[in-house]
Amino acid sequence: MQGLSASLVLIAALAVVAPIAVRLLDPVVKVPIVVFEIVLGILLGPSLLGWIESTPFTDTLADFGLAMLFFVAGNEIDFTAIRGRPIKRASAGWVISLAAGVGAGFVLAPSPEAAVIIGVALCSTALGTLLPIIRDAGESTSPIGTAVAALGAVGEFGPLIAISLFFTGKQVGMASVVLLGFVLLTGVAIFFASKARHTLFHAQVTRTLHTSSQFAMRSIMLVLSSLVVLSMVLGLDMLLGAFAAGVLWQVTIARAPEADRRVIETKIDAVAFGFLVPIFFIDTGIDFDLGALTSSPAILALVPLFLVLLLVIRGLPSLLAAPRGSTRAQKRAILLFGATGLPIIVAVTTIGREQGFITSGFSSALVGAGMLSVLLFPLVALMQLQRKAATAPAAARRSDPSPQAQQKHDGDLPPSGASGSDT
Template structure:
């Protein structure tokens, strides 16, 4: 009990320290806050100081944080903006990335399961990290911003599909049938939600928005828990249910008053990025096996190798989504944005370690490469965009919420005149 109490207090303290460090370093270099959260977890975790130990309770909170991160990702996608050419080009690029990633996985680890783990990790894109960054840079409505959103949507949803198909422990045919059933169920729910006006539901949301009833947030928890549990019962990855829950909530609340949607987005940010998501990233650092990464020079060499592979395997195919008329700087920025990945890498390597598919050294090298991609690639991508005359902007909340999310609440959701989530 004493160990649990100490861990909880220290995790909470690190969650407070991380944004302070981010703010202090902001004039010098814009580092996503998730990097500091993970690094602080490594520093105080068993790998170095040993002040914090993972417990079943903190691991459960971290799982909730990961689910909430993918809920937010599903909720933030503007399907009306990315439908058509952006999503089709991004999907084609992701399929190439998956094939190339699994091929590279077979070279590094001949076991089929290990190859799939590595391939899925290398074909991911961190949508939840990138959307706030491009929004703060004023690119959310630009062709490049739309392309990045399409890349991120496919780069998070696609790997979840691959995990459910290849890592569920079922035969491929059975896994495909189960996945199809889940997609049909959630697709019908999303379609029905998009066609209904939800007048009584929105009225209840408005009445309780500033009371202890908090009907909107309770509804979000119900939708999230229902789809997460459904996905787990079906033997699918829980993150697939979390992502679908975000999409379902988006279409359900799309016709609500603009001010109500803005307030709800703020509340979602508070729960996700003020509480659960930091626990997930700090816990990732606590569980990071630094010793497994540094004890063997060959394993340590995998870290820069995986970083380069992210650029080649995920970044280069991302260029298929480049808008017409893109400059060379735009394409370089898109390559870097597409190669930015971390949450899926953390999730899939955890699955690999739990089932004994990959070693802790390979998992640590993949997570380390994901951390470096989040640290380096968005910063370099923004500099490429600035070469085209775009102004430099502050990136205060690069890994989660942003003050500018209120803009999306008003004009980035599904418009009242066309609530159908085309492409969902």
């Protein structure tokens, strides 16, 4: 009990320290907060200082955090924006990534199961991690933001399908039948939710939005827990249920008053990113086996190798989803965003390690590459987008010969009537 109490307090402290560290470094470099959360977990965990240990309770909270991360991803995807070309081309790119990832897995691993584990890890995109970054950068509704949302939707949903098919302990045929049943059931629920007006439901949400009843948040927890438990009972990965719950909630609340929806989104962010999600990332750092990673130079060398493979196997096919007319800088940004992966990597390598398909060293190397991708790729991608934004005004001025544009370009130059030659 004493160990649990100390771990809970220290995890809460790390969750507070992480945003402060982000703020302090912000003038120098923009580092995603999840990187600090993971690194702080490693620092205080058994791998280094040993001040925090994983307990069944903290692991359960971390599982809730991972489920909430996928719920937020399902809830925030704008399916009307990504339908058509974005989702089709993102899906085609993901199929290429999966095939290439499994092929690379066969080269690196001695068994088909390990090859599939590596392939699924390398074809994932961390939508739940990227969405806050894209949103904070003001790119949510831009063509680039739409492309990243399509890539992330496929890059999280596709691996969840693969995990449910190959790592549930069932034969692939039976697993396919169960998966199809789950998809049909949730699809029917989403269809009817999209057609109903939910007048009484929305009225109850409005009445309790600022009271202790909090009907909306309680409904969210009911939807989330129900679909997570259903997926687990069917032998599927729980994250599939969490993702589907996010989509179902988005459809259910779509016709509520806009002001109410904004308040609910704020509350979801508070529960997810203020409580549960940080615990997941800190716990990921606590469980990270640094000793296994540094046990041999060969295992350590896998980290940069997997990082390069993420760029090649996941990043390059992501270019298929680039909007028409994208500049080279924008394409580089899409490549980097598409290659950013971590939550699926953590989930699938945990399954592989627990079932004996891959070693702790392989698992740590994949997770380490995922952490580096979250640290480096979005940062460089945002730099590419900022470079494009900085050059756009100059390009516009060059293409616009109007006197107004020239005057704006000249800045502080005085008008011709006030030149020095008049004196």
